Amino acid sequence: MPRKPVLAVVGSSAPDARTNRDAEQLGALAAERGWVVITGGRAGGVMAAALKGAKSRRGLTIGILPDASAEIAPDADVAIITDVGNARNNIIVLSGSVVVACGVDGPGTASEVSLAIKNGRHVVLLNASDEAVRFFETIAAHRSDLLRTAASADEAMDCAQRCLT
Amino acid sequence: MPRKPVLAVVGSSAPDARTNRDAEQLGALAAERGWVVITGGRAGGVMAAALKGAKSRRGLTIGILPDASAEIAPDADVAIITDVGNARNNIIVLSGSVVVACGVDGPGTASEVSLAIKNGRHVVLLNASDEAVRFFETIAAHRSDLLRTAASADEAMDCAQRCLT
């Protein structure tokens, strides 16, 4: 039996209401389609919302935590404790078959999108700012196949699904 | 619903037949008791055997891989790609509620037992050499509660279960 695909969802720890809703819906859609959902695993923001959505559809959920003292999102089935600080961002994106960034409004998410491209992972920018889209288009110039944009959780999940094939 | 306990199983990538059998049996026992099983995730040795045992009982299995090019154990439900080389040993033991070492016959496993004690994790040495037991007893002198020994997979799993309470 082949391993399930893994959706790595990244984004702000203090998102606006729309981004939070996007993340939760994305997690739900991913679980419905049989994906495992991985996030940074903290008990807040996009990390917690995506896991909550996935769990609401009985999906498998994994949190990649910075250290043993971080509060774990309640909907994480398993917590991986890395103790490598911000370097865990590289682990999150490497472990995803596809990465979806829900908004790119802070330096943590920006590092994750950058590292995903650097590692050759497909990235979907969901409701990213114009500045973010333009910047990552210049950054991914030689690998433009890796970068997509989406305006809704539905569209992002469709993008992610197409990246698998 | 509380998170399931996690058994981190470490050991040789080229174990003798008995150690391999121990690892597989340990994985099976852990899954039967509702534990998630985590290992280094490679397609061989104790790492693969413990996941195989767990999967044979429909347990949840996770491999913490060194990098994207490593061959993944066939029974890993999810592969976490760390790209941090031997530093992943620290992630494996930190992510376990309890760590079981199946034999301690190489430097990788020795580093994992050491890091487990350093991080305050409970460790069960299953069929370790006399030299290993004596050494780790000196090393864990101030935290002797963290170190146990077992002579069978059954006994190791009983030890692990008791560590939870």
Place this chain on the structure above:
Amino acid sequence: MPRKPVLAVVGSSAPDARTNRDAEQLGALAAERGWVVITGGRAGGVMAAALKGAKSRRGLTIGILPDASAEIAPDADVAIITDVGNARNNIIVLSGSVVVACGVDGPGTASEVSLAIKNGRHVVLLNASDEAVRFFETIAAHRSDLLRTAASADEAMDCAQRCLT
């Protein structure tokens, strides 16, 4: 005696001629002013050029290498072997008193600038594209004091010096 300040220089491994010259000149200026120069340590691009410049002025130079097999820049006095892949980017920027990015034209450098801001390090963007400057201004919105731009190695070094006080 206080520790010398550390300039972390990041940038492309295959820069254009101007960026390469900027990096070498920046390394020279940093050494003249008594800074230690740290880079990713490989034998090419901005990493090697900045160390070469620093060494030409008898500065102290350190390369933070990805792994033991990477070719080391000839002008690195000391090579730190991390074996943590792209996660070493976080180590480079954390170890700098100030970070200077010579061009931001690839995902590796983008991750370094992002991680620098995330970690609260001062960053100088030297000859970055308009897209890069605009993006990082949005990313660093709440810490706009951390981000500066410069059009020459001289100006970048002046910026870095001012960040210390």
Place this chain on the structure above:
Amino acid sequence: MPRKPVLAVVGSSAPDARTNRDAEQLGALAAERGWVVITGGRAGGVMAAALKGAKSRRGLTIGILPDASAEIAPDADVAIITDVGNARNNIIVLSGSVVVACGVDGPGTASEVSLAIKNGRHVVLLNASDEAVRFFETIAAHRSDLLRTAASADEAMDCAQRCLT
């Protein structure tokens, strides 16, 4: 001009008086012979003592710190901030041409000796316990050339020097 050899010195953060003296003397001898000295960089124990000894002979000294909040040994010329917790132990030993363990009386040092052997680094055990020597001899069975023992800082430095050739 070839790069200077690097002595990675590891050991307890709370050593007994003799081990502390050994570490300081070892640092001094290494610097006299032109070695760079690298340690875990904290302001205490073997880490600080070895750097102090090296600095007393005008050697170059580098501390590989766990995180930005750790107090830095006063004699470290440069502090590398890793933010990878105990995984920095792997970086310390990988960066040494040779590793000397001053006593092996705790799990941190045990992990460093283990990781050094795992990475194929030469290790000198200086005044290690009988239990430690016996254990690491079993662990390094297939690479017995990597492991030496010494009873004084002088002897350890002679060992280290011979490992280079």
